[in-house]
Amino acid sequence: MANGVERESELVMIFSDEELREMSGVGRGLDYIEVTCGCTSHRYGDAVGRLRVFQNGDLEITCECTPGCQEEKLTPAAFEKHSGRETARKWKNNVWVIVNGEKVPLFKTVLLKYYNQASKNANGSNRSHNGRLCHRDEFVRCSRCNKERRFRLRTKEECRIHHDALADVNWKCSDLPYDKYAAPYIT
Known part of the structure; x- marks a missing residue:
């Protein structure tokens, strides 16, 4: 009981x-x-x-x-x-x-x-060609500059970062974690 x-x-x-x-x-x-x-x-x-x-x-x-x-x-x-x-x-x-x-x-x-x-x-449409689960990318809007920022949702850690940003009403672009793959494209 x-x-x-x-x-x-x-x-x-x-x-x-x-x-x-x-x-x-x-x-x-x-x-x-x-x-x-x-x-x-x-x-x-x-x-x-x-x-x-x-x-x-x-x-x-x-x-x-x-x-x-x-x-x-x-x-x-x-x-x-x-x-x-x-x-x-x-x-x-x-x-x-x-x-x-x-x-x-x-x-x-x-x-x-x-x-x-x-x-x-x-219907299983959330599975990739190799049969593993995949997520679509999501966006969160910056409370300061009003731009939408992309969040990759490939791993549990990336999903957690996205959910934390989504729950934060005052989320800003500067809160976005550094991504070594996106670094060359940041200006």
Whole structure:
């Protein structure tokens, strides 16, 4: 029984109280964290929902745009499209949560810390020609110069560096670790 109690407390602590303290509508489940989220359309205004972030990295949104809306278990991209967002396909920028009373894009929060797109590809398209798992490169925007910087995701260390940068709201280009292969191209 003691193992069951330890396991339960382990699942609930996906994010620390410190990380979630200023977010609006925080709720904890057995294996997920739930927060109030939304997406703004210039034509239709705000569509509000409940974002669940599961321990395995899955994201799921239950739409609450109108009292009769029956949309549940939407991906963030599907929620963005459902809300009528004109520039869909940038859900990390367009779907927001309320932090300290302001709308903050998902990519600027810690909520994407465990997000893993590779688990979504059930057809094996995330495998290279030799059959080994591979990752696509990801980008993080600099908070100082507003440029997007590429992160290679080939090893666990590179993935950890990317996730740490993604979780840091004040990430800057100077925080990017030195890459001996990219050095000749830096000006």
